[in-house]
Structure formats: C-alpha cells, structure tokens
Amino acid sequence: MSTEHSGNDDVQVSNNEAENRYVATLDGESAGIAAYERSGTTIVFTHTVVDEEVEGRGVGSTLIRHALDDARGQHLTVVPQCEFVAAFIEEHPEYQDLVG
Numbered sequence: 079m080s081t082e083h084s085g086n087d088d089v090q091v092s093n094n095e096a097e098n099r100y101v102a103t104l105d106g107e108s109a110g111i112a113a114y115e116r117s118g119t120t121i122v123f124t125h126t127v128v129d130e131e132v133e134g135r136g137v138g139s140t141l142i143r144h145a146l147d148d149a150r151g152q153h154l155t156v157v158p159q160c161e162f163v164a165a166f167i168e169e170h171p172e173y174q175d176l177v178g
Contacts, residue, residue: 089137091144100148102128102141109137112145112163120178121154126162142166146173 090103102110110128114121123145128138142163149156155178158164167173 089135089140091141093145093148100141100145102137102144104132104135104137110141112141112160114145116154119154120157121149122157123160123163126160138162139166143170146176150176 088104089109092101092103093099094101098114098116100112100114101108102112108129109132110126112123113125114123116122126138126142128141143166145163146156146167150173154176156163156167156173156176157178158167167177
C-alpha cells in the first residue's frame with residue numbers, strides 16, 4: 079500500500095477571497111486552510127493548517143494542489159513562504175514553474 083496521497087475526492091476546496099484563504103472542507107466540515115497574500119500578479123502562500131483529526135486523508139495535498147492550479151489559471155507567480163507549500167512544490171516538479 080502506498081503512503082503517497084495525490085488527493086482526496088471527498089475534499090472540496092474554495093477560495094475565500096474576502097479572507098485571503100483557500101478553504102478545504104471534508105464531509106461539509108472545515109478541514110483546513112491555506113492563507114495567502116495577493117499583490118498584483120504574485121500570490122504569497124503564508125500559512126497552511128490542516129485539522130489534526132483529518133491528517134493523513136489527503137486534505138493538505140488536495141488543498142495545495144487546488145490553490146496552485148488556481149494560481150496557474152490566473153497566471154500568478156507563486157511565493158511559497160509556507161513550509162508545507164514549499165515542500166509540496168518540491169515533491170511535485172510540475173508546479174515548480176510557478177515559483178518566481
């Protein structure tokens with residue numbers, strides 16, 4: 079059995095622009111956030127939090143993948159200030175072109 083999680087189809091991710099965060103929900107409950115600061119064509123990911131009770135279920139990976147795909151769609155340069163986002167990008171070379 080592989081420990082690599084590519085994501086979880088049960089996780090829903092939305093961008094709460096008013097609060098500058100991507101929000102992950104699992105079974106209708108808040109499961110994690112990826113906070114960011116946006117300036118022009120740059121998005122800085124500052125902090126990622128995944129609720130302890132859902133760790134290991136692909137919430138963080140799904141959350142970051144969605145956020146990075148959204149950044150790509152908006153042609154934004156990503157600054158992975160958050161260690162979790164930086165590690166995700168390092169492990170997934172297909173996202174390294176987003177980093178400024």
